[in-house]
Amino acid sequence: MYVKAIELVSGFTRPIHSIIRYEQQQQIIPGSATLFFVNEKGTAITCKHVAELIIAAEQINRIHQQKKGDASAAVHIPEAEKKTGSPQTIVQIKNSFVNCFDTISGFNCLLHPLYDLAILQFQGFSKTLYTGYARFASDYTQIRQGKSVCRLGYPFPEFNNFRYNQAEDEIEWTQTGITNSPSFPIDGIITRLIARNQTAAGIEISSPGLRGQSGGPLFDTEGVVYGMQSATAHLHLGFDLTDFAVQEGGMVRKVTNAPFLHVGQCVHVEIIKDFLRQHAVTFYEA
Numbered sequence: 001m002y003v004k005a006i007e008l009v010s011g012f013t014r015p016i017h018s019i020i021r022y023e024q025q026q027q028i029i030p031g032s033a034t035l036f037f038v039n040e041k042g043t044a045i046t047c048k049h050v051a052e053l054i055i056a057a058e059q060i061n062r063i064h065q066q067k068k069g070d071a072s073a074a075v076h077i078p079e080a081e082k083k084t085g086s087p088q089t090i091v092q093i094k095n096s097f098v099n100c101f102d103t104i105s106g107f108n109c110l111l112h113p114l115y116d117l118a119i120l121q122f123q124g125f126s127k128t129l130y131t132g133y134a135r136f137a138s139d140y141t142q143i144r145q146g147k148s149v150c151r152l153g154y155p156f157p158e159f160n161n162f163r164y165n166q167a168e169d170e171i172e173w174t175q176t177g178i179t180n181s182p183s184f185p186i187d188g189i190i191t192r193l194i195a196r197n198q199t200a201a202g203i204e205i206s207s208p209g210l211r212g213q214s215g216g217p218l219f220d221t222e223g224v225v226y227g228m229q230s231a232t233a234h235l236h237l238g239f240d241l242t243d244f245a246v247q248e249g250g251m252v253r254k255v256t257n258a259p260f261l262h263v264g265q266c267v268h269v270e271i272i273k274d275f276l277r278q279h280a281v282t283f284y285e286a
Contacts, residue, residue, distance in 0.1 A: 001221055002150045006185050008223035011131035012037040013216060015154035015181055016050065017096040019162045021171050023089040026164045028171050032181060034153035034216035034229070035097070035120060037133045039282040042101065042122040045272065046215030047230055048111050051118035055109060057093035064092050068169055092171050094162075098180065101125035112275050115201060116230040117267050119279060134217060134225045137269050138285035142226075143190060143203060149220055150187040151205070151229045151264065153213025157181045186210060191263060200268050208232045208262035218266045224286040227266035235261040 013036040020029045035046040097104070105124025112118065137143070161177035164170075186207050194202030203218065209229040218227040236258070243254040276283045 001148070002185060002187060005150065005219055005221050005223040006152060006183075008132065009036075009134075009152050009217055009219055009225075010183060012133050013152050013183065014044075014100050014130060015098045015157075015183075015212075016046070016054070016215070017098055017157065017159055017181070018053070019094045019171050019173075020090055021092040021164070023091050026166065028162055028164055030157050030159060030162070032154045032157040032159075032212040033214050034212065036215070036217045036225075036228075037100075037128075037130050038136075038276065039133050039284070040128070041282060042125055042128060043281055044100075044120045044122070045228060045276075046118055046120060047228070047267075048116045048118045050215050051109050051111060051120065053093070054095050057095055060090055060093055094171055094173065096173060097122075099129045101129055102127040110275075110279055112271075114196070115267055115271050115275075117228065117272060117275055119275065119281060121281075133284060135223070135284050135286040136225050136273055137220075140200070140268075140270050143193070143200075143269070145190055145192070147190045147220070148187065149190060149203075149205060149218055149226060150185050151209060151213055151216050151218050151266070152183055152185045153210065153216030153229060154181050155184050155210035155212030157212060184210065184213070186213070186264075188264065193268075194265060201271055202230070202268055203227050203266045204233070205264035205266060207264060209264035209266070222286070226269050228272060229264060230267050231265045233263050233265055235263060237261055 016033040018031045033050040035044040037044045104122050108121040110119040158181045159178050161174050161179045188205040188207035191206050192204040193200045209232045213229045216229045217225045219225050239259050241257045246255050
């Protein structure tokens with residue numbers, strides 16, 4: 001159903017690879033997120049929570065360079081708690097925008113004041129490595145309960161082209177190893193619209209958005225973009241079991257379980273288009 005749409009959307013959807021090191025550790029933690037391009041001018045969108053971590057990397061790395069070996073160099077980033085489940089201090093972050101351009105000199109980042117949305121305007125490139133760009137839905141009334149949609153992103157990172165340089169006390173990218181991670185689509189149906197201030201601000205999907213898909217497009221079978229993956233909500237189903245007896249392999253054992261339904265939450269296409277118009281960013285509709 002989505003074969004041609006995924007091929008189309010894959011042309012302008014790209015991964016953001018990140019490597020993170022925590023305080024007093026040499027181990028490198030790889031992670032990923034997603035962005036997609038909205039025009040031929042090197043402008044992409046992603047989630048604000050993704051962009052904020054990219055912006056924070058510059059400060060964190062600068063402090064690390066200035067105060068290597070000094071515990072006061074550490075900067076506490078709450079995002080680390082979300083990813084690890086406990087407070088930790090990030091001391092280095094390196095990011096890579098994979099297969100986007102031949103080279104870049106930098107980028108300008110515009111953060112939405114209310115929603116999980118950011119614009120990235122890349123600079124200093126002479127060649128784009130992505131093909132095509134998003135075509136946003138022109139008619140938001142097509143966003144209805146039961147409509148089949150899909151998301152594309154880069155969960156389950158497989159890249160390992162990085163290392164810890166002990167002599168320099170630095171994490172760094174390398175020219176060897178696996179440099180890419182495969183994209184991963186996940187489909188579902190629209191279950192509900194998410195309202196904010198009496199405005200349709202988000203779209204709820206019957207399947208979860210996966211870690212690493214944040215910033216990826218939400219699209220239909222024609223590849224028309226209806227939104228952007230932002231978060232996953234966990235709905236308690238109320239079918240809790242405590243010491244429930246089940247038979248397995250001829251033996252009875254007790255099971256305790258509290259099931260949840262994990263539903264994706266996407267930024268609504270109208271929110272995206274309004275933000276692009278506000279900043280005079282060229283975009284296209286289908």
